[in-house]
Amino acid sequence: MIKVTFIEPGGQRHEVQTATGYDLMTVAVNNMIPGILGECGGNCSCGTCLVSLDSTWQGKAGNASELERSIISGYRSCSEDLRLACQIALTEDLDGLEISLLDEFY
Amino acid sequence: MDIKLAELKKDPYPIYSELRDRHPIAWVEELNMFYVTRFEDVVAILNDSEHFITGTEKSTIFDIFGSHMMTTEGDLHQRYKGRMRPPFLPKFVREHVEKSIGERVDYLLDSIQLQDAVEFRHGFAKRLPILVMLDLFGLPATDEKLLRGWYDNFELALDNYVWDPEVRASGKHSAGEFHNYLQRQIERFRNVPDSSALLSVLANLPEDQALTDSELRHNCLIVLFGGISTVEALILNALHVMNYDAEVNNRVRSDFDAIPKFLEEVVRFCGPVQTATRHLSMDYSFGGHCFRAGDTVNCVIASANRDVNAFSNPDMFDIDRSDLRKHIGFATGPHHCLGSHLARAEARIALERLFLRYPNFTFDKNKIYKVEGQEFRQPLAMHLNLGGE
Numbered sequence: 001m002i003k004v005t006f007i008e009p010g011g012q013r014h015e016v017q018t019a020t021g022y023d024l025m026t027v028a029v030n031n032m033i034p035g036i037l038g039e040c041g042g043n044c045s046c047g048t049c050l051v052s053l054d055s056t057w058q059g060k061a062g063n064a065s066e067l068e069r070s071i072i073s074g075y076r077s078c079s080e081d082l083r084l085a086c087q088i089a090l091t092e093d094l095d096g097l098e099i100s101l102l103d104e105f106y
Numbered sequence: 107m108d109i110k111l112a113e114l115k116k117d118p119y120p121i122y123s124e125l126r127d128r129h130p131i132a133w134v135e136e137l138n139m140f141y142v143t144r145f146e147d148v149v150a151i152l153n154d155s156e157h158f159i160t161g162t163e164k165s166t167i168f169d170i171f172g173s174h175m176m177t178t179e180g181d182l183h184q185r186y187k188g189r190m191r192p193p194f195l196p197k198f199v200r201e202h203v204e205k206s207i208g209e210r211v212d213y214l215l216d217s218i219q220l221q222d223a224v225e226f227r228h229g230f231a232k233r234l235p236i237l238v239m240l241d242l243f244g245l246p247a248t249d250e251k252l253l254r255g256w257y258d259n260f261e262l263a264l265d266n267y268v269w270d271p272e273v274r275a276s277g278k279h280s281a282g283e284f285h286n287y288l289q290r291q292i293e294r295f296r297n298v299p300d301s302s303a304l305l306s307v308l309a310n311l312p313e314d315q316a317l318t319d320s321e322l323r324h325n326c327l328i329v330l331f332g333g334i335s336t337v338e339a340l341i342l343n344a345l346h347v348m349n350y351d352a353e354v355n356n357r358v359r360s361d362f363d364a365i366p367k368f369l370e371e372v373v374r375f376c377g378p379v380q381t382a383t384r385h386l387s388m389d390y391s392f393g394g395h396c397f398r399a400g401d402t403v404n405c406v407i408a409s410a411n412r413d414v415n416a417f418s419n420p421d422m423f424d425i426d427r428s429d430l431r432k433h434i435g436f437a438t439g440p441h442h443c444l445g446s447h448l449a450r451a452e453a454r455i456a457l458e459r460l461f462l463r464y465p466n467f468t469f470d471k472n473k474i475y476k477v478e479g480q481e482f483r484q485p486l487a488m489h490l491n492l493g494g495e
Contacts (some may be wrong), residue, residue, distance in 0.1 A: 029431060037196070039446070041153055041438035045184070046191070074188050104197065 002095035006033045009103045018090060024099070025049040025086035035101040042086035047071040049085035052100040060093045075104055111136040114480040118380065119421075122409035131395045137267050139383070139402035140395075143409040145416035145434075147393050151384060151405050152439035155179040157392070158384035160441060164402055165385060167328075170263045170277040174324040176332075176441060183440060186325050189317055193242070193304050196447045202302075203242060207452055210237045211459045218492070219463075223470060226488040227342055230456070235337035238452055239330050244303020245291060252287070256280040257331055265481060281327065288323045333445040339378030339484035340369065340453045346477060346485050347372055349469040351423060359461050365454050367425045373411075373435035375423050380408040380483050382437050407434050408483070466494035 006014040006028060018027045028036040028049070037048035044067055053061055058080055068087050069078050076082060085099070107129050114121060114134075125132050125143040132141045142148055151158045161168040161177025168177040175186035192198060211234065218229045236250050236257070263277025288305075295306035308322055317325065347368075348355040358368045386401040397403070411433045412420040418429065436443035443449070460467070470489035477485045 032431065039436075039438075039442040040440055041149065041434075041442065043153055043440050045440040046187075046442065048195070071184075074191075104195070 002090060002092060002097070004090070004094070004097045004099065006036075006099050006101055008034065008101050020090050020092055022090050023086050024051070024088040024090060024097075025084070027090065028085055033101070035103070036085055038086060040086075044068055044071060044084060044087055047075055047084060050075055050102055050104055051083060051085050052081045052102060053083055054081065054098065054100070057094070057097055061088045061097075107132055109134045109136075109141070111480060115478050118408065118480065118483070119412065122406060122412060125406075126409060126413055131393050134404070137404070139267070139404050140397075141381075141404050141406055142393070143406045143413075145410040145413035148382075148405040148407060148410040149434060149438055151392070151403060152382060152434070152437055152441070155183075155440050157387055157390045158403060159387045160384060162385040162387075162400065164400060165383070166264050166266055167383075169274065170260065170281055171328055172281075172324050174321075174328045175444070176328050179440070186317070186321065187440075187444065189308065189311070189315065190325060190329055190444060193307075194444050194446075194448055199447050199451050203238075203448065204451055204455065206241045207238055207455050208459065210234060210241065211456050213237075215459060215463050222493055223489065223491050226345065226490050227338070227485065228487075231338045231341045231488070234341070234452060234456060235334045238337075238448070239333055242448075243291075243305040243326065243330060244295065244300055245305065249287075253330070256284050257334055260331055261335065284327055285323050288326060289319065292319060292322065329444060332443075333448060335482050335484075336378050336443075336445070337449045337452050339479075339482055340372065340449055341456050342485045342488050343376045343378060343483075344369060344372045344453060344457060345469075345488050345490075347376065347423060354423065354425065357425075358457070359465070362458055362461070364425060365457055366450065367430060369450055369453050369457075370430050370433065371423060371425045371427065374417070374430075374433035375411070376477075376483065377408050377411060377433075377435035378482055378484060379435065379437075379443075380479065381406050381481055382441070407437060410434055464490075464492045467492050468494050 001017050001019055004016050004018060004027060014033055016027060016031045023042055025036060025038040025042055029038045039048045040046040050072060061083060064083055068084050071084060072078050072082050109121060109132065122143050125141060130144045130147060134141050142151060159179055161173065165177060175183055178186060214230045214233055218224045236253050237247060240247050240249060259276050259280040262273050266273045291305055292309045295303060295309045299310050300306040305326065348358065358364050381404045384403045384405060386397045386399050388399045390397050414420050416432065436446040468491045470491050473489040475485050475487040477483065
């Protein structure tokens with residue numbers, strides 16, 4: 001099990017314990033985290049699981065693909081911190097991950 | 107297993123249960139298509155837009171409405187849906203649309219106030235979604251009857267799996283009339299832009315983002331008309347559950363915070379949209395079945411939402427269930443319902459204001475109504491005594 005913390009724009013924190021092997025969007029939706037919709041079910045298609053990672057975690061979470069970046073650009077200018085949660089596979093390396101939620105959707 | 111359309115329309119859930127257990131991919135002769143009923147299979151197909159596509163010549167929605175976000179895949183689908191998505195996200199709906207929904211709800215509740223007993227489907231639920239869509243797009247509310255007439259023809263044409271030529275011609279004629287109507291509205295907004303009207307915003311996008319007028323009309327058509335029967339059915343199905351479950355009835359009337367959870371469970375338990383149709387783009391083996399290119403597959407999302415392998419006690423209506431948001435009542439994958447948050451908002455505001463305005467309303471026990479439908483499923487009438495018994 002690893003720990004993931006989702007932080008709302010207002011600072012409220014949601015700590016979740018999860019097994020590895022899932023993607024971050026699925027974990028967020030299953031735990032009713034506000035601000036992550038995941039409407040397309042993880043197809044890298046809708047962009048409604050857009051989140052921000054600080055520099056500590058960007059390398060460990062991997063890089064956004066070209067498709068992912070094109071979806072993100074529909075909402076905000078692409079930058080290194082922005083990722084789609086559905087494209088982040090949770091591994092042991094991400095134990096302690098902190099995710100900033102955006103106010104794009106809620 | 108011989109599946110009869112009439113039985114599906116009357117009560118599909120026992121049939122779904124047997125199909126999930128014994129024939130998870132089953133041929134339905136009367137509909138000329140396969141039914142897929144297990145949660146895992148339905149999710150897999152709706153997520154696979156390489157093998158299971160939406161727009162082919164066998165698709166009634168393509169035949170009547172042509173190329174738009176619901177009949178395209180990949181980059182073209184993204185181009186269409188991406189342009190339309192922002193105003194349908196929860197934040198935009200809450201900040202910019204809910205106020206006008208509330209005004210329309212109040213207007214319709216006003217219009218039935220002099221009647222002690224009311225048939226709520228025709229007096230309210232059928233009308234609200236059209237008025238909301240007209241407001242959202244910036245179209246005149248006086249065009250309500252015009253849109254209703256076109257929509258009724260579309261509904262028949264989309265359900266025309268036997269390809270009746272008269273029904274098909276009528277659907278195409280209405281689509282042509284709608285295109286002419288919408289083009290006039292687009293030109294009106296080019297002459298006098300209105301930033302509060304979705305059609306005006308879309309018609310005046312910067313050149314590098316703009317859709318052609320034809321693309322705009324085709325996509326507006328599917329969005330405008332996609333949010334009509336679905337919302338009507340969500341409101342009526344919610345009332346139907348309240349009518350038959352006294353505990354739920356009491357709880358949602360006394361605790362408005364429970365209404366959003368209640369509506370999620372309505373979508374799972376007795377969803378307005380029962381199925382999502384796909385077509386094979388090539389020969390393909392799936393779930394032990396060899397599909398041929400061109401085969402039609404109906405993903406039965408209403409069955410998937412009752413699958414015991416996906417939900418605990420799936421045949422129990424439970425607004426406190428831990429897997430409340432797992433349902434796929436608004437579909438999943440790239441073609442997830444664009445208007446799901448708008449539909450939720452309309453149904454929630456409708457119920458809240460109905461409960462506030464008529465706190466003692468009861469269901470008329472003397473008037474029995476049918477719940478029917480194989481593709482869209484809802485009560486055909488809903489008789490209320492507004493002042494109570």
